[in-house]
Amino acid sequence: RAMELPTSHFPAARAAAVALGYLRYLRGGPGRGLDLRELRRARRQDVDDVGHKYYLELELEDVLDKDRTVNCTAEVLYHLGSKSRAPDVQVTVQGELRSTEEADQEFYHRIRSLEKELVAENIPDSHGNVPPALQPIHLLAGVASGYLIWQNSTENTKFHLARVKHVKQVKRSDEDLQFDYVVLLHEMVSQEVIPWEVTVLWHPQRGARVSRDQRQPGHTLG
Amino acid sequence: HQVLRIKTKNEEEVKQLQLLESLEHLELDFWINPSARALPVDVRIPAVSVQSVKAFLESQGIEYSILIEDLQDVLDKEKQDMAESAQRQRSSSSFDFGAYHTLDDINQELDQLASEYSFVEKIQIGESYEKRPLYVLKFSTGGTNRPAIWLDAGIHSREWVTQASALWIANKIASDYGTDASITSLLDKMDLFLLPVANPDGFVYTHTSNRMWRKTRSKNPGSVCVGVDPNRNWDAGFGGPGASNKPCSDSYHGPSANSEVEVKSVVDFIKNHGNFKAFLTLHSYSQLLMYPYGYKCTRPDDYAELESLGRSAASSIRSLYGTTFQVGTICKTIYQASGGSIDWSYDNGIKYSFAFELRDTGRYGFLLPANQIIPAAQETWLGLKRILEHVRDKTN
Numbered sequence: 151r152a153m154e155l156p157t158s159h160f161p162a163a164r165a166a167a168v169a170l171g172y173l174r175y176l177r178g179g180p181g182r183g184l185d186l187r188e189l190r191r192a193r194r195q196d197v198d199d200v201g202h203k204y205y206l207e208l209e210l211e212d213v214l215d216k217d218r219t220v221n222c223t224a225e226v227l228y229h230l231g232s233k234s235r236a237p238d239v240q241v242t243v244q245g246e247l248r249s250t251e252e253a254d255q256e257f258y259h260r261i262r263s264l265e266k267e268l269v270a271e272n273i274p275d276s277h278g279n280v281p282p283a284l285q286p287i288h289l290l291a292g293v294a295s296g297y298l299i300w301q302n303s304t305e306n307t308k309f310h311l312a313r314v315k316h317v318k319q320v321k322r323s324d325e326d327l328q329f330d331y332v333v334l335l336h337e338m339v340s341q342e343v344i345p346w347e348v349t350v351l352w353h354p355q356r357g358a359r360v361s362r363d364q365r366q367p368g369h370t371l372g
Numbered sequence: 373h374q375v376l377r378i379k380t381k382n383e384e385e386v387k388q389l390q391l392l393e394s395l396e397h398l399e400l401d402f403w404i405n406p407s408a409r410a411l412p413v414d415v416r417i418p419a420v421s422v423q424s425v426k427a428f429l430e431s432q433g434i435e436y437s438i439l440i441e442d443l444q445d446v447l448d449k450e451k452q453d454m455a456e457s458a459q460r461q462r463s464s465s466s467f468d469f470g471a472y473h474t475l476d477d478i479n480q481e482l483d484q485l486a487s488e489y490s491f492v493e494k495i496q497i498g499e500s501y502e503k504r505p506l507y508v509l510k511f512s513t514g515g516t517n518r519p520a521i522w523l524d525a526g527i528h529s530r531e532w533v534t535q536a537s538a539l540w541i542a543n544k545i546a547s548d549y550g551t552d553a554s555i556t557s558l559l560d561k562m563d564l565f566l567l568p569v570a571n572p573d574g575f576v577y578t579h580t581s582n583r584m585w586r587k588t589r590s591k592n593p594g595s596v597c598v599g600v601d602p603n604r605n606w607d608a609g610f611g612g613p614g615a616s617n618k619p620c621s622d623s624y625h626g627p628s629a630n631s632e633v634e635v636k637s638v639v640d641f642i643k644n645h646g647n648f649k650a651f652l653t654l655h656s657y658s659q660l661l662m663y664p665y666g667y668k669c670t671r672p673d674d675y676a677e678l679e680s681l682g683r684s685a686a687s688s689i690r691s692l693y694g695t696t697f698q699v700g701t702i703c704k705t706i707y708q709a710s711g712g713s714i715d716w717s718y719d720n721g722i723k724y725s726f727a728f729e730l731r732d733t734g735r736y737g738f739l740l741p742a743n744q745i746i747p748a749a750q751e752t753w754l755g756l757k758r759i760l761e762h763v764r765d766k767t768n
Contacts (some may be wrong), residue, residue, distance in 0.1 A: 156700075156704075157698075158698035158699065158700050158705060159700065159704050159705060160704070160705060160706055160707060167734075183735075185733075185734075185735050186733065186734075188696070213735065260438070263438070264437065264438075265435060265437040266437070274736060274739045274741070275739075276472070276532075276578075276579075276583045276739065277471075277472050277739075277741070277742050278736050278739045278740050278741030278744075279741060282445055282449070283441055310734035311734075311737075312584065312737050312738060312739070313583075313584070313739060334584065336584075336737055336738070338658075338706070338707070339707050340616075340621070340622065340623060341586060341601070341622040341623050342621070342622050343584040343622070368620075
């Protein structure tokens, strides 16, 4: 019942982007970014009265350690008719992801001990540079964007994080770190670059959680 | 080693720091010494002493912040930057092909190439909306109106790796003529026309105002929104699916086909020339190598040949750094999109029409780090060369 799809065609590629976004949200952090190395296989099943379900086999790479790859399988179900319902996603990672415990602790303590709340903009800069000290902030933006991509994708969209327009740390009385981001998401089909406010809470043991998000109107300057 | 910035609030705290300074076994290196004046005190602390110094400061209630997290990192990076810069300086021209440049710098380098090589000429094929010249480099070793190759980059201004790659490619072609058998035999038979900045107004705008700008900068009557998507403006299924009729959209097709002077100038040039055999265009990002059609999802008549050539070119690309490009029609590979340039060129008799989407696949997207420009250009060039060899062999 499931139809084999060419991995070079866009339907499979769009579903893979959703799966990647979801996985980034679940497993990404200031010390871990995941990228798609290769889409190995894709199948699609049309489920009557429910929607379109994609079965994917993916090879992922660790952004901070390119030699390290991990395989995973994913299922992405786009719901019929509903533009406002997020796709259901399940991902199974085969094997272990590299531990980021040490990097996470270091980042956590570095940010907690900052005298003034961190503020930054335009990551990467126009030339693609990310200062090393801001690399974890960039990766955390990837986690937040992963959530937005998962929640807002349809079969007619393909989102990527284009840039962090602005980020501001907000000190909290509890143990979480909070970052208020404005990210620019590039939507491939319409070619729009969409500003999006998103707040991320992060803790070394508990991981990341998006607590608030709001799409902004129009093109921002810069 | 860390560098801390310490802000003393009173004379007592200054005295504490001076005490710290006197403890030689800590090997503290004060970049700004503690004094009674209200200046911050910057101090480099060897790794082994960092924790105890911080503990001391905290116990005294003295405020500090981390100025440099890891000094070694900074030094390593600086050393690397300088080595890379020196390496680039050593190449034949003093133009840094591994960096992003302004429009003025690019135009200057076009002049440089034209003056350095007798078979390279800079010509102007028109003007942009804001009256900037549209410069094309003509590579010709002789003949009259020889069968020709068209190559353009930067029609979408935010795709900076394309203008940068076009420049590297121009230099590569010029410097390899006479030594590389393939390029030499190609240019001995055919001419090549290269437009490195197809949308100069947009390009300047990405430098001055909005790095994410895609379209031209033409005014849309009755709208506050500026610009038309130049790759929806060609006369190929114009106004059909995959292009917007709204001026504020990033894929706005414009009021009519060829309404954009940047597009019309190329169309007129190619029509007047009358002997183009290939039309190649560079975009980013996604790592795709595509052929017609975009405006409809049916296969072109030359599907088999174009698919085979595309795969061969993708194979050449992959041979260098392992970068994989997907091959296929625009409509199947990326999306249905009307009014695109290679659909127009194909429907106007230019069989070998290909569109490249260069690195990467989304990690940096339009903001590809400059250190990837040359690798991207090198691998793309191998793909282009494969196509050009085929065109050369099939022509004449």
